[in-house]
Amino acid sequence: MASWQSKVVDFISRKTIRTRKWGDNEFETAKRARKKFGSPKPLNWLHTRSLDLDVVDENGVRGEWLENGKPSDRVIFYIHGGGFVACSAETHRPITATLAKKTNFRVFSTDYRLAPEHRFPAALDDCEKAYKWLLEQGVSASKIAIAGDSAGGGLVLSTLLRLRENGIEMPSCGVCLSPLTDLKGTGKSRFENEGKDMMFFPENIDEFAPIYLEDESPENPFCSPIYAELNNLPPMLFQVSSSELLLDDSKRTHENILENKGKSKLTIYENLTHDWHMMKGFMPEANEALNEIANFMKKHIPN
Secondary structure, rough: OOOOHHHHHHHHHHHOOOOOOOOOOHHHHHHHHHHHHHOOOHHHHHOOOOOOOEEEEEEOOEEEEEEEEOOOOOOEEEEEEOOOOOHHHHHHHHHHHHHHHOOOOEEEEEEEEOOOOOOOOHHHHHHHHHHHHHHOOOOHHHHEEEEEEEEHHHHHHHHHHHHHOOOOOOOEEEEOOOOOOOHHHHHHHHHHHOOOOOOOOOOHHHHHHHHHHOOOOOOOOOOOOOOOOOOOOEEEEEEEEEOEEEEOHHHHHHHHHHHHOOOOOEEOOOOOOOOOOHHHHOHHHHHHHHHHHHHHHHHHHHO
């Protein structure tokens, strides 16, 4: 049963974020999303008070390192969500800072270029470049866990597909939090969960996806990994809520991996708001989910 805290978050999301139309054009939509999505600056600061933070802007790679004061050769490569148009490494510190503390891994949270200023494949190019930069820094692929939420969860899978295509060594494991894996929006839950999802309406995907895609097909597997053959990937963990429009994005991707003889775990949490992990410190379900993620990563990248 969902906690009272989750019901408060549902109410706030419904009143302050959920809307049928985000803007009259793509720039208005992006501008509004940049105001609404992500954690506010005071909370971001609170989450990182006890951590070492180092901002990176080097040879086209941007982001930030978070470290729990204990040197480690194990790294979480994190890709933030935001519908491809919003958010940053900073706005997702409730997740990245918590994972740094729970795992004692170093976390590199990347900043990729956003649409509509930068369309597909800019975000994917930046994620691949950041991953290769980590390898150039001397981080072993076997010591990396890749993770992301929402659009960033989709980019996790797209990045893995790009690495596979280019013959680059894969990370040890991957984690997708309520990932957006089908920009065509063909999952049944997109409509079956209308009215249950307190953050989005079904038509929102038709508003956000073209901003990123422009003239690219939504069935391009590097945009929508659900259309790829998801074989030869590292062990994956998917987390999603039963009430999300994106429920089937996780379920079908998980099944795709299993059908291709891969390793995947799917955890469905009951009746929570999309990206509930961002509510760490308020929602007990956020702490539960982040504990599962930390344990999964430590299992696949032991000392």
